[in-house]
Amino acid sequence: MTALLADLLSLPLFIGGVFLGISGAVGVIRLPDFYTRLHAAGVTDTLSAGMILTAMMIQAGFTLVTVKLLLILIFLWYTSPVASHALARAAVHTGVPLPPQTDDERGQGDASSSN
């Protein structure tokens, strides 16, 4: 009974996570330039991985495996933005063209002026 309940809860999460992973891949192919593709990859990094790992946790139940899956999720969510940030920063510094800057008073500076 609990196994059935775990299956019923985890199956939609698996399907949703796989759908989001495919969406991220389609986005990486379909979107026009480097920065926008980075956003599409973010879908795979965050909610897709989160849903698949949550589904696995439901399947594993209250065991040490669940704790380890949770740790994987935490480390993934800590490190993937750092990698995205490093990639975007490297792209700006090597001159990949940025979209037009915003014209309100907040968007005055350019990318290379600080640090």
Next chain:
Amino acid sequence: MLYFLLLFSALGAFWLLLSGHWHNQLLLALGAASALLAAWVGVRMERRDTGAYSLGMLLRLPRYLAWLVAAIVRANIDVVNRIWYPDTHPIHPVAGRLPSSQGTDLGKTIYANSITLTPGTVAIEIGDDDVFVHALTREGFDELAAGEMDRRVTWAEGGRR
């Protein structure tokens, strides 16, 4: 000192949960010793100010993280819509500087990481009191510019709002 204790307990819990050795006293002692050594080395190597770590922040962070997960889910739905329906949900990328109100390096890191973790926005450069952001859409940029995430990080960081 608080930073050392936090690091030591986190490393100790990490060791215990990954190894699963709850009963062998020799292994427990060795695990505690290695966590102690790693925490000591970590504190010695830390060159940034660690005064930003506080117990209050640890209590406030879960509430911020719950809000962040909800924001991430919303942003994911938006980006997936823009991937599958480019005709009805067009993209128009923008980049620009946004003010950030965090007082510590830790708070700035949390804010910049939150921006990047949310699909549709990426933090590119972090200045003293601003952050350079690239966004997939004008709406995403404006939502960030409205400053709710900035206020919430500052609240979690120091209890101000």
